[in-house]
Structures are given as structure tokens and as C-alpha cells.
Amino acid sequence: IGVVRFHPNDHNLCVCGGFSPALRAWDMRTDKVIHIYKAGVQQHFEVLFLPGGKEFLSTTDSVSRDSADRTIIAWDFQTAAKISNQIFHERYTCPSLALHPKESIFVAQTNGNYMALFSTQRPYKMDKKKRFEGHKVEGFAVGCEFSPDGSLLVTGSSEGTVSFYSYHTARIVRSISGDGSACISVNFHPVLSSLLATSYWDGQIRIWQ
Known part of the structure; x- marks a missing residue:
């Protein structure tokens, strides 16, 4: 499982x-x-x-x-x-998905080193004008998540960097450098939205504020 x-x-x-x-x-x-x-x-x-x-x-x-x-x-x-x-x-696998908290949108992390947006309404059309590029996935099951207010899209990377994208512009507005181990999961605290947990391929879990 x-x-x-x-x-x-x-x-x-x-x-x-x-x-x-x-x-x-x-x-x-x-x-x-x-x-x-x-x-x-x-x-x-x-x-x-x-x-x-x-x-x-x-x-x-x-x-x-x-x-x-x-x-x-x-x-x-x-x-x-x-x-x-x-x-x-597009011929890439998608290791993770995330639902936008306010809009009828979901995002798919792809092994093409970008994240793509789709409608949650049938027929689930992809937004071909906006994609989130600048991080590397390279075969790892890298997770992504929207911030609780939906303004940011956060992702890990195969290099260990955590990237914060503006949902509206699809540009990186902040990044946290890693130590080389792939960052495979990112999760916001369900109540304290300023807290972010990240987990890594080497077994580490870190909490950021």
C-alpha cells in the first residue's frame, strides 16, 4: 500500500x-x-x-x-x-495531486519538472496557459500543497529545495535551500497556517515558520 x-x-x-x-x-x-x-x-x-x-x-x-x-x-x-x-x-507520471482550498482547481505534480493546473469540473480541462516551473522532480515522488488561503503553491524537489510559487503569477516568490536530500513532502499545519512541515528522502522531518 x-x-x-x-x-x-x-x-x-x-x-x-x-x-x-x-x-x-x-x-x-x-x-x-x-x-x-x-x-x-x-x-x-x-x-x-x-x-x-x-x-x-x-x-x-x-x-x-x-x-x-x-x-x-x-x-x-x-x-x-x-x-x-x-x-x-503529456507523457509524464504525476506522483502527487493537491486541491485548491477555494477554487474549483487541482494541481498535478509531474515528473516533467513542472506542476499543471486542472479544473475539478468535468471534463477536467488542463490550464495550458499556466504551469509552475523552476523546481526539479527527476523521478522522486515529490509532494505539493496549496497554502490554506490558496495564494501559494508549495513543492519539494529532488534537490531538497522547498519552492513557494505565487498561485496567480506562477512565479517563485520564495525558496528554502536543502542539504541535498530530496524533499518529498510538504504540508501546512491545519490550524496554524504559518507552520509548514517538510519531509526528506533521508528520513528527516523539519518544521518551518
């Missing part, structure tokens, strides 16, 4: 995935699988519930020379039906 995400409206339900061709939804009250989402891939990297919890997204390792279908897949939570697998058409 590489990823577990709880349902936003019912924390007794979760979706998990990893080195398996399918995702599974579990009911923690009964310890039983209630839905199976068959993607036909080798690995799932990320799961992100969309607002309301009726739909969720998953990212996979499915990238070939000629096609990027199934890189990001949209699912119906209740029916386990695949809504779309034609969301991201």
Missing part, C-alpha cells in the same frame, strides 16, 4: 492503492472492501477526492511512448465506474 485517503464526508471510508492494478475502498467499521476500482495498471501513486466526495482522482504509472492515457483517472466513488482516463495528455 502506497497511498490511503479518507473520504471527505465520511471518515469511516477510505480508498487505498499501491503496487496493484486496482484501488479499493474500505469501510473501517466493518473492515470490509466496499468498492473495487479496476484501472489495469501496475501501480497507483496518489488519490485525491474532489469536493463533495462523489468523485475522486488517481494517478498511475501508465505512460508509454505513444500514449499518456490513464496517467490521471477520474472515478465515481459509489459505482466504481471510470469517468475519464483522458485528462492529462
Whole structure:
């Protein structure tokens, strides 16, 4: 298991995935699988519930020379039906996703060394005019997250640097240098928005203010 995400409206339900061709939804009250989402891939990297919890997204390792279908897949939570697998058409995997706290937008971290914006509304169109470039991913499962007010998009990097992008301009407004170990996760405190936790490939966790 590489990823577990709880349902936003019912924390007794979760979706998990990893080195398996399918995702599974579990009911923690009964310890039983209630839905199976068959993607036909080798690995799932990320799961992100969309607002309301009726739909969720998953990212996979499915990238070939000629096609990027199934890189990001949209699912119906209740029916386990695949809504779309034609969301991201560039041939890069997407190790992490993040939901904007105020707008109908989600961001995908890509192994092309940039982050791309998409609509949370069907058909989940990508914003081709704005992308967040300047950090390196290079094969690491680097995480990203919006600040609680949505004004910043923060990401780690394969070099250990933490980059703060302006959501509106897509430019880096601040960066924190690393010590060489890849920064693979960034998370804002849910109450104290001035605190940021970062974790690293070598096992370190740091708290920034």
C-alpha cells in the first residue's frame, strides 16, 4: 500500500492503492472492501477526492511512448465506474495531486519538472496557459500543497529545495535551500497556517515558520 485517503464526508471510508492494478475502498467499521476500482495498471501513486466526495482522482504509472492515457483517472466513488482516463495528455507520471482550498482547481505534480493546473469540473480541462516551473522532480515522488488561503503553491524537489510559487503569477516568490536530500513532502499545519512541515528522502522531518 502506497497511498490511503479518507473520504471527505465520511471518515469511516477510505480508498487505498499501491503496487496493484486496482484501488479499493474500505469501510473501517466493518473492515470490509466496499468498492473495487479496476484501472489495469501496475501501480497507483496518489488519490485525491474532489469536493463533495462523489468523485475522486488517481494517478498511475501508465505512460508509454505513444500514449499518456490513464496517467490521471477520474472515478465515481459509489459505482466504481471510470469517468475519464483522458485528462492529462503529456507523457509524464504525476506522483502527487493537491486541491485548491477555494477554487474549483487541482494541481498535478509531474515528473516533467513542472506542476499543471486542472479544473475539478468535468471534463477536467488542463490550464495550458499556466504551469509552475523552476523546481526539479527527476523521478522522486515529490509532494505539493496549496497554502490554506490558496495564494501559494508549495513543492519539494529532488534537490531538497522547498519552492513557494505565487498561485496567480506562477512565479517563485520564495525558496528554502536543502542539504541535498530530496524533499518529498510538504504540508501546512491545519490550524496554524504559518507552520509548514517538510519531509526528506533521508528520513528527516523539519518544521518551518
